[in-house]
Amino acid sequence: MAVFIGGNRIESAVKNLSENNIPNFSFPNQAVTALNKYYQWNMYQNKELEIAKEIINEDKKSKVSEIVRLVRSEGRRALLFSEAEKIMEMYDIKTVETGLLTPNEEVASGYSFPAVAKLDSAKILHKTDKQGVILNIGSQDELIKAVNRIRSDFPGENVVVQPMQDIQTELILGIKRDEIFGPIVVFGLGGIYTEIFKLVDFIIPPMNAEEIKKRLLESKIGFLFAGARGKKPYNIDEMARILSGIVSLSQEAEDIKELDINPLLIYNSNKNSVVVDVKIIF
Template structure:
């Protein structure tokens, strides 16, 4: 018995969704030929240093090993190195503090975007180092990461938490206010098929924004699904990954791909 009709309707809705799920045809889990050895070596090096956290500068190598597109990037130990690399890839660039002890760079003012000149690079380098030392005087600082600035793209977040009962749960949502304020995210268990990854994308309330509204061009959903599948395989291949966040994944217009701009990863203790 239900005291209110709304509860009965909600129960019927849940039953229908479960029935619909049971009627879905079995789909093949999609896998890719990845460089697992490179990731294993990196994890071993991290462990040997007594660490279990991996920030963006190191995580770029993991993403590349699993075929996930990343921006051009390097860690510069000096302002001169930073200027030379920025001129190599072209302005504007993004500057980030490079430290294994600072995962959340924005919390310490460790990111500067839109840097567009040699002088701004030198000033930004000194500023980032100073901010890092003020907030984390004990942190190991490698220098500054100089990264290609990806423009005209929509922010996406892809994450993973490992549930003790269900295993790796892959999270998907739009970045910025949609995840921080509205909590508009969806989860699926990894590994998954291409159709299941597509369903994960469609499960968020703000999905329509990705398809193009009010004259906006649709985002490259194929690239988003492909990235989700590669993340799902990564966390399945390496059960020692406890948490993972790609935030943001910058998605361009349809047919133009997606770029993983920042990632952090935590290994099991």
């Protein structure tokens, strides 16, 4: 590892280092930060024997692999919500009650209002950006109009219908898979605050439930579970259970390259946390 400071005068030297796979940093603090991150990663990879690794559940691993195999056979690289929902259920992660409408299916009665209608497509992953989400639907007639509008804009695609949810605090959870470091679990504050405050942290599997609780309290969103400024704390046991499921999934589903849960709605009451949307790419 080298720290070369000199701008244009050292371009040839930096190029020579790069060609020989020697990392170079422009400032000492960047090098120290990189070394610290590598040290942390190495510590996780070489945990002492008394810290038990999560046991791989071969049954779940096989079921996830079968879902991925079927999707790949259709030439897709992403799951529909209905498929991702099944995987969430396997790992004890609750998703919001959802009705699936295939392209030619009539809109039946019985939905709860207010509701939301969403495009459910493996080709269009950022449906909000593409105007594929219609909120605050107040009646059956409005729902039919909303579904027809989405079908008109996105022919041949599925639509899902969900009841609108009370929002207290939104989190994001996810899996990113690095070719060198393997799976990394991401968690942090979601919703409109994701890009503003950037309160995001990481877990490098394996990590058991007790370690996850400690990690949560030390994280940038630890104040949510500590009851900051007299506020009732959120349920850290529930959050640790959900993150444990994501950690297990990251280890058991090696085909999954990326998973994004946004948002996970959490409450500091007796109401259970619930996933509103999830995207899985392989």
